[in-house]
Amino acid sequence: MKFYNSVGPNPHVVKMFMAEKGLEIPREEINLMAGENRQPPYVAKNPTGQMPALELDDGVVLSEITAICEYLDEKHPNPPLIGATPEERAVTRMWARRIDLNILEPMANGFRYSQGLALFQNRMRCIPQAADDLKAIAAEKLAWLDGQMAGKTWIVGDRFTLADILLYCFLQFGAQVGQPLDPANKNIAAWLERVKARPSAAAA
Known part of the structure; x- marks a missing residue:
């Protein structure tokens, strides 16, 4: 997996979520201030141009923070940060x-x-x-x-x-x-x- 990171509260949510899980995922920094998130090659992976994004091993790219966090919670259920039931x-x-x-x-x-x-x-x-x-x-x-x-x-x-x-x-x-x-x-x-x-x- 690869985590596309930048400044801002949305990437912060996923990074804090990963820290609670004890997960270390390789990162690629995207310069949001310079608009790299709105340009190729990033928009080829995430056409909304939003930050952050998580690229899975099969090439699927998740770009909404709740979707990313729910995916990580299902893949790594302990500790449960969405819920155990x-x-x-x-x-x-x-x-x-x-x-x-x-x-x-x-x-x-x-x-x-x-x-x-x-x-x-x-x-x-x-x-x-x-x-x-x-x-x-x-x-x-x-x-x-x-x-x-x-x-x-x-x-x-x-x-x-x-x-x-x-x-x-x-x-x-x-x-x-x-x-x-x-x-x-x-x-x-x-x-x-x-x-x-x-x-x-x-x-x-």
């Missing part, structure tokens, strides 16, 4: 979906349409007038999630999962691009410190 996997996927759609996507696009506009305006359709509202949506959903985290160690309960990795990597990203976590979200702030204490949090 159908019920556990369903709960993890439910929370990962909620976090992805309600927090990560508006946070990322809020950045792309504002601070990241110079980098992204020639790579995708950007809507600068939507940036502030998208950031507000992410903040509102984080406040909602904070309420849901009361009494929990991890997002799904007592299991550390992909849902935790997704949120952690994007909150780290948000803190660097003008979308820091509101300290009023005390449950998430405490959770964040627990995640930071995990060795995988240093994966790069």
